[in-house]
Amino acid sequence: MPLQYPHRQKQLESLAQKLGLSRQPRLQWHLLDLALTHPTASTDANYEQLEFVGDAVIRLAAAEFLLETCPDLTVGEFTAIRSVLVSDRILARLAAYYGLERYLLVANSALNDKLGEESRLAESFEAVLGALYLSAHTLDLIRPWLDPHFHQLVEEIRTDPARQNYKAALQEWSQALYKLLPEYRVRESEFAEFSHRFTAEVWLRDQCLGQGRGRSIKAAEQAAAQVAFLAIRQQQMAEETS
Numbered sequence: 302m303p304l305q306y307p308h309r310q311k312q313l314e315s316l317a318q319k320l321g322l323s324r325q326p327r328l329q330w331h332l333l334d335l336a337l338t339h340p341t342a343s344t345d346a347n348y349e350q351l352e353f354v355g356d357a358v359i360r361l362a363a364a365e366f367l368l369e370t371c372p373d374l375t376v377g378e379f380t381a382i383r384s385v386l387v388s389d390r391i392l393a394r395l396a397a398y399y400g401l402e403r404y405l406l407v408a409n410s411a412l413n414d415k416l417g418e419e420s421r422l423a424e425s426f427e428a429v430l431g432a433l434y435l436s437a438h439t440l441d442l443i444r445p446w447l448d449p450h451f452h453q454l455v456e457e458i459r460t461d462p463a464r465q466n467y468k469a470a471l472q473e474w475s476q477a478l479y480k481l482l483p484e485y486r487v488r489e490s491e492f493a494e495f496s497h498r499f500t501a502e503v504w505l506r507d508q509c510l511g512q513g514r515g516r517s518i519k520a521a522e523q524a525a526a527q528v529a530f531l532a533i534r535q536q537q538m539a540e541e542t543s
Contacts, residue, residue, distance in 0.1 A: 348428035355427030
C-alpha cells in the first residue's frame with residue numbers, strides 16, 4: 302500500500318527504481334520508509350529494529366553468495382571475506398552508491414556529525430535490507446541487485462593479500478616473525494582538513510613502519526598499516542626474486 306504522503310512515496314519509488322524493484326508488488330513501502338528514518342528524526346518509529354534484522358540478512362546473503370560462487374574456499378576464507386563484505390566501510394560504500402543519504406530522514410544535528418557518517422550510512426543500508434527481507438521473507442528482493450556488487454568486491458578482496466584489513470594482516474606478520482604487536486601512535490590536528498583530521502604512525506621494534514592519515518583514528522591506523530604492510534610485501538617480493 303502506498304504511503305499517505307505523496308512526496309515521500311515518490312522519493313521511495315525513485316530508490317526502488319535504482320534497486321530494480323519498481324515493479325515488485327511485495328515491496329512494503331511503510332517498511333522502506335521506516336528503514337530510512339534515523340532515530341534523530343523519530344524516537345518512536347525509526348530504523349533501529351530493521352537494522353537489527355538487516356545485520357543478519359547481509360550476513361546470510363554474503364554466505365549464500367560465497368558458497369555458490371566460491372565453493373573451493375575453506376570455511377576460514379569464507380569467514381575472512383564475509384567479514385569485509387559486511388563491514389561498515391563496505392556497507393557505507395554501497396549506501397553511497399545508491400544515494401541513500403538523499404532518502405534518509407535525519408535531524409540536522411546528526412548530519413553535521415561527519416565522524417558518524419559512515420556508521421549512519423551502514424546502519425541505514427542494513428535497515429533497507431531488513432525492510433526488503435521482511436517484505437518478501439526471502440532474499441528475492443535483495444540478491445538480484447546486491448550480487449553484482451558482491452562479485453566485484455570478492456574479486457577485489459581475493460586479489461588483496463591483506464583482505465583489505467591491513468591492521469590484521471600486519472599484526473599476523475609481526476606476531477609470526479617477532480612475537481610482538483605493532484604499536485600505533487595517533488595525533489589529531491585541529492588545522493587539518495576534515496578528511497585528514499588524524500595522523501597515525503605504526504611502530505615495531507623502535508622503527509616506524511608507516512604513516513597514514515584519516516578522518517577517524519581507526520581510518521588513520523588502517524592507512525598507516527596499509528603503507529607498512531605493502532612496503533613489507535614489496536621488500537619480500539624483491540628478496541624472493543633476487
